[in-house]
Amino acid sequence: MKKIININLSGRLIPIEDSAYEVLRQYLDSLKRYFAKEEGGDEIVTDIEARIAELFNDKLKNGAHCITDADVEAVKLSMGTPEQFDEDAPKDQHQQQSFAGAAPAGDRPRKRFYRDPEDKVVSGVCGGLGAYFNVDPVVFRIIFTLLVLGSFGAAAIVYIVLWVSAPYAETSAEKLEMRGEKVDLNNIKNTVQEEMHNVKNQFAKAGNDIKNFSQGRGRQIGNDIERFFLGFFRGLGKVIVAITKSFFIFFAVVILFCLIVTGIALIVSSAALVPLQHLVFANGTQVVMFWGSLGLIIGIPVLALVIFLVRKATGAKQTSRFVAPTLAFLWIIGLVTAAGLASSFVRDVRRSSTTTDVFNVAQPPAGKLLVKLADKDYIYHDDDIEFGIFDDDVRITGDTTVINDIRVRLEKSNTDSFQVEVLRYAKGRTNGEAAANAENIVFQLSQQDSVLYIPRGFGLREGSRYRVQRVVVVIKVPKGKNIDVDNEVYRHFSFRSHSKYDDDYFYDRVWRDEDGRSSLEVTPGGEIREKNKTQPANKDSLETNYKYHSSFNIALPAPNTAQEPA
Incomplete structure (x- = not known):
């Protein structure tokens, strides 16, 4: 084998x-x-x-x-x-x-029809026919020309078919087959060497023609063309240089103006930023690093552009050779300082901690818990000037810091009573510091009759700093009882109707009908899902004939002992 x-x-x-x-x-x-x-x-x-x-x-x-x-x-x-x-x-x-x-x-030697690339006018079809039939290709060119004229173009179709179907004779073996010669070592060698000699002769002839032309009238014409293009490109180069210089000067002025405006805005807003120092920075070193890096990163480019524009305006050729290295060194120091500050911030939030408090819920007599948003005066004051940072999660209102990162999670209760838990979440440099930051969150739920009020935000105790604090309110709903959530609560907070995801994920905002009402139900297996709702509008237990037109209702089916697993 x-x-x-x-x-x-x-x-x-x-x-x-x-x-x-x-x-x-x-x-x-x-x-x-x-x-x-x-x-x-x-x-x-x-x-x-x-x-x-x-x-x-x-x-x-x-x-x-x-x-x-x-x-x-x-x-x-x-x-x-x-x-x-x-x-x-x-x-x-x-x-x-x-x-x-x-x-x-x-x-044995055989003939094949190829298009001749060395004897072609259009595509080499006539050259290939001449080699195949051992006839001068001019004869076939005359025949095709007469046929095209006499047949009103019909012969052109035949030519095109031959053009498309017949391949080029590219290799030496194909050229030998095209002429009907034996394809052996000797003939292949002769064909290749003949092609190389033809190429050399063509290049030599072209070189001699160019040389002879350049020695006569061609040299004079070439000199005239050379002088014309040299003058043209010199003038064009001067115009391009002038336009480029003007563009860069204009661009530098625009950048300088933007940097100056940014600097003025930072100076004007520094009065408002100073109170934030105690909220963000852990110590005085971070404060110095922040303002120092900010001044160097923005100030050095402004100073460099000013020096550049002054040189252009006064016509000064150069400045001290120490200016550019000094400015570059200071700017790099600013970048390094900013990187160090960022690294310090990362270390300040590398650990996390969560504390859990249980809110004692007074069970509603009608088996329905209402969830509403606390009044605005609970935290905000209309005459205060407020602005937000950190994607508007932290707002400064007067001398009060309010954090809006509150989330509400609805779960199935394992008992026959409503249960509410408050999870306080925070980060810190160490686990102990993270736990202390979580304990310093000031957040208090309140209840009046069957209405549970959730504050619009939470505060921090004096001396506390912002370390990505968050509050999660977990409302556990028993089977056979209902919960109505006011739509203002729904719009203000992030909601999740199941607990299989971690609280670090963004909460879904779903289940809204066109009339502002949606309905969810908890299955016997504990899964909360959307259901078709046909019940009438609910009435508040505190206000007569009050309808929650913009609320959604969660109705958990009553226990069915026949379907309950053992």
Whole structure:
């Protein structure tokens, strides 16, 4: 049993026996060694490999499963070996005749129609026909011209079909087949070398023509053209330089103006930013690093632009050689300081902690808990000036800091009573500091009859700093009881109706009908899902005939002992 391998020969995948591949490799190596001393040796070997690959491919198309030793020997017999070129002409001719007689009939010279790339006017069709029929291509060109004129263009279709269907004779083997010559080593070598000589002659002729033209009138015309373009490009270069300088000066003025406006805005707003220092910065070092880095990062570019514009305005050629390095050094110091400050902030919030408090809920007598937003006067005052930072989660109102990051989570209660838990979440440099920051959150729920009031925000005790504090109100609803949530609460807070996600994720805001009412239900398995609601508007237990037109209702089905799991 012989081993079969796949080889890539001139871009074709050829299955070949291992022993046959060894014979083929030795044959190709001998060709490379022989033609290495010939002009265009690499091109000759490449064309020979392409011809061998074509012969092998024809063999496979005829039903052969792979290339055998006999197939390789037949190719060698058809193509010839380098040793034949070292013998004299009569002996060589006798050997080639004997090889031709021993070769298979499929290896005899054959003609194929190709388009001739070396003798073409449009596409090489007529040149290929002339080579195939051994007729001057001019004859076919005249015939096609007359047929196109006489048939009102019908012959052009025939020409186009031949153009599309006939391939170019690109390799030496294809050019030999186009002329009906035997495709062997000697003819391939002669074809490649002839092509190289033709290319050299064409380049030499073109060089001589250019040289002769340049020595006469061409030299004079060339000098005139050179003078014209030199003058044109010199003038164009001056215009481009002037426009570029003007653009950069204008751009520098615009940047300087923007930086100055930014600096003025920072100075004006610094009075409002100073009170925030105790809320954000942990110590005086961070305060110094913040203002220092801010001044250097913004101030150094402003100063550099001012120096640049002053130089352009006064015509000064240069400044002290220490100015640019000094400004660059100070600006880098600002960047390093800002990076250090950012690293310090990251360390200040690397730990987190959560505390849990239970709010004692007075169970509503009607089995329905109402959730409303506390009055605005609970925290805000209409005559205060307020602004927000950290995506508006922290608002400064007068001398009061209010954090709005409150979330409400609805869960199924494991008892038959409403339960409310308050989760206080905060970060800190250490676990203990994070726990202390969570304890310093000032947040208080309140209840009046069956109404649970949730504050609009929460505050921090004196001396506390903002460390991503958050409050999560968990309302646990028992089966068979209802909860109505005022739509103002729904709009103001982030809601989640299930607890399978962590509180760090953004809460969903869903389940709203066109009339501002939506309905959820808790299944016996504890899953809260949307349900079709047909119940009438609910009435507040405190205000007669008050309707929650912009509220959503959660109705948990009453226990069904028949369906309850054991």
